[in-house]
Amino acid sequence: xxxxxxxxxxxxxxxxxxxxxxxxxxxxxxxxxxxxxxxxxxxxxxxxxxxxxxxxxxxxxxxxxxxxxxxxxxxxxxxxxxxxxxxxxxxxxxxxxxxxxxxxxxxxxxxxxxxxxxxxxxxxxxxxxxxxxxxxxxxxxxxxxxxxxxxxxxxxxxxxxxxxxxxxxxxxxxxxxxxxxxxxxxxxxxxxxxxxxxxxxxxxxxxxxxxxxxxxxxxxxxxxxxxxxxxxxxxxxxxxxxxxxxxxxxxxxxxxxxxxxxxxxxxxxxxxxxxxxxxxxxxxxxxxxxxxxxxxxxxxxxxxxxxxxxxxxxxxxxxxxxxxxxxxxxxxxxxxxxxxxxxxxxxxxxxxxxxxxxxxxxxxxxxxxxxxxxxxxxxxxxxxxxxxxxxxxxxxxxxx
Amino acid sequence: xxxxxxxxxxxxxxxxxxxxxxxxxxxxxxxxxxxxxxxxxxxxxxxxxxxxxxxxxxxxxxxxxxxxxxxxxxxxxxxxxxxxxxxxxxxxxxxxxxxxxxxxxxxxxxxxxxxxxxxxxxxxxxxxxxxxxxxxxxxxxx
Numbered sequence: 424x425x426x427x428x429x430x431x432x433x434x435x436x437x438x439x440x441x442x443x444x445x446x447x448x449x450x451x452x453x454x455x456x457x458x459x460x461x462x463x464x465x466x467x468x469x470x471x472x473x474x475x476x477x478x479x480x481x482x483x484x485x486x487x488x489x490x491x492x493x494x495x496x497x498x499x500x501x502x503x504x505x506x507x508x509x510x511x512x513x514x515x516x517x518x519x520x521x522x523x524x525x526x527x528x529x530x531x532x533x534x535x536x537x538x539x540x541x542x543x544x545x546x547x548x549x550x551x552x553x554x555x556x557x558x559x560x561x562x563x564x565x566x567x568x569x570x571x572x573x574x575x576x577x578x579x580x581x582x583x584x585x586x587x588x589x590x591x592x593x594x595x596x597x598x599x600x601x602x603x604x605x606x607x608x609x610x611x612x613x614x615x616x617x618x619x620x621x622x623x624x625x626x627x628x629x630x631x632x633x634x635x636x637x638x639x640x641x642x643x644x645x646x647x648x649x650x651x652x653x654x655x656x657x658x659x660x661x662x663x664x665x666x667x668x669x670x671x672x673x674x675x676x677x678x679x680x681x682x683x684x685x686x687x688x689x690x691x692x693x694x695x696x697x698x699x700x701x702x703x704x705x706x707x708x709x710x711x712x713x714x715x716x717x718x719x720x721x722x723x724x725x726x727x728x729x730x731x732x733x734x735x736x737x738x739x740x741x742x743x744x745x746x747x748x749x750x751x752x753x754x755x756x757x758x759x760x761x762x763x764x765x766x767x768x769x770x771x772x773x774x775x776x777x778x779x780x781x782x783x784x785x786x787x788x789x790x791x792x793x794x795x796x797x798x799x800x801x802x803x804x805x806x807x808x809x810x811x812x813x814x815x816x817x818x819x820x821x822x823x
Numbered sequence: 824x825x826x827x828x829x830x831x832x833x834x835x836x837x838x839x840x841x842x843x844x845x846x847x848x849x850x851x852x853x854x855x856x857x858x859x860x861x862x863x864x865x866x867x868x869x870x871x872x873x874x875x876x877x878x879x880x881x882x883x884x885x886x887x888x889x890x891x892x893x894x895x896x897x898x899x900x901x902x903x904x905x906x907x908x909x910x911x912x913x914x915x916x917x918x919x920x921x922x923x924x925x926x927x928x929x930x931x932x933x934x935x936x937x938x939x940x941x942x943x944x945x946x947x948x949x950x951x952x953x954x955x956x957x958x959x960x961x962x963x964x965x
Contacts, residue, residue, distance in 0.1 A: 729880055805837065
C-alpha cells in the first residue's frame with residue numbers, strides 16, 4: 424500500500440486523541456442524566472456547564488448564550504427559522520438577506536421560509552467569492568428580519584468580511600447570523616467585538632465527533648424553538664443532552680481556538696506551495712480570493728477535465744479529496760458556489776477541493792504535486808472538451 | 824454510490840481510447856454543460872466495424888460505458904452495432920448506479936452518431952437506417 428493523504432478536512436476530520444479522552448468518562452462514569460437531582464445526574468450537569476463555559480470563552484460569549492445542538496445544520500435551521508419567525512410574529516418583518524453561495528443548510532432553510540411567505544435576497548458573491556458589506560447594507564429594508572452570511576465558504580474557502588457586515592447590521596438594528604462551521608479554529612472570532620448575534624458551529628470539522636454542534640445566541644436576541652419537549656438547554660432545545668459529544672466538542676474548541684496562530688503559520692505555507700504548484704498546470708485556475716482565504720483551503724478548476732474522474736484517479740493514488748462537479752453531487756448542475764462566482768458549467772465540472780488540517784504535512788503537499796499533474800494530463804489526453812479547447816472551438820480563456 | 828469492479832476496470836484501463844486518424848465516421852454527443860461529452864470514431868470495411876476508438880470528457884461511468892461500448896461493437900456489422908442498447912452496455916458492466924444510467928444512453932447515442940456520420944460521408948441519408956438521434960434524456964440537448 425502506497426502513501427495516503429487525507430485532503431478533505433473541510434468535509435470532516437478524525438477525532439483527536441485528546442477529544443476521545445475527554446469523552447470517555449461520560450460513557451463510563453458520568454453517565455447520569457443532567458436533569459436528574461441525585462449526585463450522578465448533578466455531576467453530569469456540572470460537566471455540561473463546564474463544556475458550555477469553555478465553548479463560550481472560545482467565542483467571546485457568556486455561557487448562557489451557548490446552546491448545544493446535534494450538528495451545524497440544526498444550528499443553521501434553528502437560528503434562521505427561529506429568528507425569522509420570531510421577528511415576523513413580533514414586528515411583522517418577513518425579509519431575509521443572505522448570499523448566493525451559502526451552505527445548503529442555510530440556502531434550503533431560506534427557500535423553506537420563502538414557502539412560508541418570507542422574501543429572501545440572495546446577494547452576489549462576485550468573481551472572488553466575497554460578499555460586499557455595502558451590498559448587504561443596500562439590501563436591508565424596514566422589512567428585514569435577519570441577515571445570514573457564512574463566515575468562510577465551505578468550498579472555495581473565502582473568508583467573508585464578517586466584522587464589517589456585523590457593524591452594518593448593528594447600525595440598522597437587524598439580527599445577524601453567521602454559519603462559522605468552516606471558520607472555527609482557522610480565524611479569530613469574537614462575537615461581541617464582531618457584532619454577531621447568532622453563530623452556528625459544528626464539532627466534526629475540528630476533531631470532535633460527528634453529531635454535535637452549537638448555536639450562540641446573543642442575550643436579548645429572540646428566537647423561536649425548533650425542537651419542543653423537555654426543559655433542556657433552558658427550555659430552548661429539548662432532548663437529553665449528548666454529554667460525551669458535548670465534552671468532545673468543548674475539548675476540540677479549546678484546542679482549536681487556542682492554537683489559531685500556530686495553525687495558520689503551519690498550514691498557510693503548505694496551501695501556498697500547493698497553489699503555486701498547481702497554477703503551473705496549463706489552463707488551471709484557483710477559485711476564490713487568494714488572500715481572503717482559509718489557511719487549509721485549495722480549490723481549483725482544471726479545464727477539459729471532469730471532477731469525478733479526477734477524484735477516482737486520486738483515490739487510486741491514496742488521496743481523499745472532493746469536487747463540486749455535478750457527477751459527485753448526484754444532480755446535473757455543478758456546485759452552486761462555482762456558478763455563483765460566475766464559472767460556466769463546462770469549467771465548474773472540472774473542480775477539485777483539497778482541504779488540510781492539523782494532521783497534514785508538507786510531505787503530503789509534495790506527494791499531491793507529484794500525483795495530480797499526470798492525472799490531469801491523462802484525463803485531458805482522452806477528453807474531447809480539452810481537444811476542442813486546444814483547437815479554439817471552445818473558449819474558456821477568461822477562466823484561467 | 825458505488826461502481827462495480829467492471830466499471831472501475833474499464834474506467835482505470837479504458838479500451839480503445841484515443842483519437843483515430845483514418846476513420847470512416849465520427850460522432851460526438853453530450854455537451855460541456857451536462858459534464859459529459861463522448862466522441863466515437865469508427866473504421867468501416869465491407870459493412871463491418873473493423874476498428875473503433877473513443878474520447879470522453881465525463882465521470883467514471885461515462886468513461887467506462889464508452890470503453891465497454893467500443894468493445895461490444897468492435898468487429899461487428901453496422902447492423903449489429905446499431906442494435907446495441909444502453910441496457911446491454913450496463914449489463915456488460917455489471918450495472919450502474921441509477922444516477923449514472925444516462926451515461927449508458929450517451930454511449931448508445933455516440934455509436935449511432937458515428938454510424939450516421941459514416942452514412943452521410945457515403946452519400947446515404949442516415950435517418951431511415953439509424954433513425955433520428957434522440958435528445959439526451961437527462962438534459963434535453965444532443
